[in-house]
Amino acid sequence: xxxxxxxxxxxxxxxxxxxxxxxxxxxxxxxxxxxxxxxxxxxxxxxxxxxxxxxxxxxxxxxxxxxxxxxxxxxxxxxxxxxxxxxxxxxxxxxxxxxxxxxxxxxxx
Amino acid sequence: xxxxxxxxxxxxxxxxxxxxxxxxxxxxxxxxxxxxxxxxxxxxxxxxxxxxxxxxxxxxxxxxxxxxxxxxxxxxxxxxxxxxxxxxxxxxxxxxxxxxxxxxxxxxxxxxxx
Numbered sequence: 030x031x032x033x034x035x036x037x038x039x040x041x042x043x044x045x046x047x048x049x050x051x052x053x054x055x056x057x058x059x060x061x062x063x064x065x066x067x068x069x070x071x072x073x074x075x076x077x078x079x080x081x082x083x084x085x086x087x088x089x090x091x092x093x094x095x096x097x098x099x100x101x102x103x104x105x106x107x108x109x110x111x112x113x114x115x116x117x118x119x120x121x122x123x124x125x126x127x128x129x130x131x132x133x134x135x136x137x138x
Numbered sequence: 139x140x141x142x143x144x145x146x147x148x149x150x151x152x153x154x155x156x157x158x159x160x161x162x163x164x165x166x167x168x169x170x171x172x173x174x175x176x177x178x179x180x181x182x183x184x185x186x187x188x189x190x191x192x193x194x195x196x197x198x199x200x201x202x203x204x205x206x207x208x209x210x211x212x213x214x215x216x217x218x219x220x221x222x223x224x225x226x227x228x229x230x231x232x233x234x235x236x237x238x239x240x241x242x243x244x245x246x247x248x249x250x251x252x
Contacts, residue, residue, distance in 0.1 A: 060238075070246075071246070072228055074243070075240045075241065078238065078240050118181070123239070124186060124188070125196060125197075126241065128182070129180060130178070130180040
């Protein structure tokens with residue numbers, strides 16, 4: 030059974046810092062890995078999707094990497110801003126996604 | 139934003155009563171999903187649909203049933219609600235173009251079972 034873990038559960042950093050969020054999974058036979066953002070009381074918004082054959086994806090200040098052999102993905106956020114404060118979730122799979130519990134990120138002005 | 143609406147957005151009900159949650163999409167996407175989100179468990183898949191009248195179970199399907207009679211609507215039914223089904227329920231959709239689909243989520247329904 031696939032299990033997805035995100036550590037730490039919460040992270041607080043000052044504005045302007047570069048930061049890395051971590052995601053690990055137990056079964057390397059994955060189709061895709063996705064990163065989502067969730068604001069309080071809202072649904073999820075897809076940020077990046079990495080196909081199993083890819084090593085990374087970039088969108089603006091976000092860069093996600095995938096290392097299937099070690100069962101890990103990282104989400105790099107450059108020059109963090111208060112508006113980046115949210116919970117970030119990773120999920121693996123194709124249609125039947127398995128989610129981690131998320132990292133609650135706070136960017137302090 | 140993807141055209142996904144969920145109704146109701148909030149509901150309080152009593153143990154043993156039937157409850158139906160509705161997900162409506164305007165994107166004509168093939169796949170629709172129901173998840174529940176709970177503290178300590180994250181999001182877990184309940185059921186999903188890969189076409190009209192085509193559904194399959196997810197990780198936590200016990201106590202739930204679904205129906206999809208039209209492309210745009212996916213219903214989640216709790217036949218006899220229990221307190222353990224208190225949760226936030228999210229609907230999601232994806233185009234169904236292959237294994238690289240992104241899922242788009244609705245705003246959620248907060249259900250409280252007393």
